[in-house]
Amino acid sequence: MVETIAERRNMSKRLIYFLMTFMIIAPGVGEAGFLNRFGLSLNPGTVLALRGNYSDSKKLKDMVIPGAGLGLILRYKINENFFIDAGYSYNWLFIKQDERPSAYEADKPAFVLPMYTLNGTFFFVSGHSLEPYVTLGGGLYPWRFSSEAIRGEVWSAPENTEKEFSKSSLGLNGGVGIELKIWSKLAVFAEATYLYLFAKDEEKFGAGDFGNQGLLGIRLGMTVYFGRKESLSVDEGQKQ
Numbered sequence: 001m002v003e004t005i006a007e008r009r010n011m012s013k014r015l016i017y018f019l020m021t022f023m024i025i026a027p028g029v030g031e032a033g034f035l036n037r038f039g040l041s042l043n044p045g046t047v048l049a050l051r052g053n054y055s056d057s058k059k060l061k062d063m064v065i066p067g068a069g070l071g072l073i074l075r076y077k078i079n080e081n082f083f084i085d086a087g088y089s090y091n092w093l094f095i096k097q098d099e100r101p102s103a104y105e106a107d108k109p110a111f112v113l114p115m116y117t118l119n120g121t122f123f124f125v126s127g128h129s130l131e132p133y134v135t136l137g138g139g140l141y142p143w144r145f146s147s148e149a150i151r152g153e154v155w156s157a158p159e160n161t162e163k164e165f166s167k168s169s170l171g172l173n174g175g176v177g178i179e180l181k182i183w184s185k186l187a188v189f190a191e192a193t194y195l196y197l198f199a200k201d202e203e204k205f206g207a208g209d210f211g212n213q214g215l216l217g218i219r220l221g222m223t224v225y226f227g228r229k230e231s232l233s234v235d236e237g238q239k240q
Helices: 005-023 234-239
Strands: 039-049 068-075 082-094 110-123 130-146 160-162 166-183 186-197 213-225
Touching: 039 082, 039 186, 068 110, 068 213, 082 130, 110 166, 130 186, 166 213
Parallel strands: none
Antiparallel strands: 039 068, 039 213, 068 082, 082 110, 110 130, 130 166, 166 186, 186 213
């Protein structure tokens, strides 16, 4: 089924609701200097399949090649070391040429993996040029197997042709990274994150077929902080 305008609108609404939820749970709304607690990250990267069945005879990692993606993260500062990150990214892994369904041999079919995530990120140190951190969280992942990476037709499940090979699954993720401060409001970072995707659906895909998936994401990105990252100013602290 080709992606429709209505489906794209629904995806946009999901992102808006996701960011609204983030704003509601973030403490300190209405406080002086509230906007100075935010940062915005842009992060291209790659995604690799590590574990999980594609069918009862194949692993997903044997079906795809390492993919690409682009993400955006809205970051909220709780204190000097702890941040809440609300993110969206669009990722895909192309299907190997000899594994493509016959109907899509002339196309570039892909395992498409959008991610809506909410993470807690903890920096071990603050006020340094180089700051290592860990991140942990979860989210919603409306994945699909499609005839194209950006748009296209969703194909049928390998063992159940009556069902589309797509699902909105929950997932957990955790990772490590390091941030390099360029100046007080700008930093670059590198991060590796493991995602465990709860994709198994026996009713839809069969008991021994497509299962839960383990994927590795590697990102290089840049974060712009609206205020100084390492500490609030004395005047701002007195106001709060």
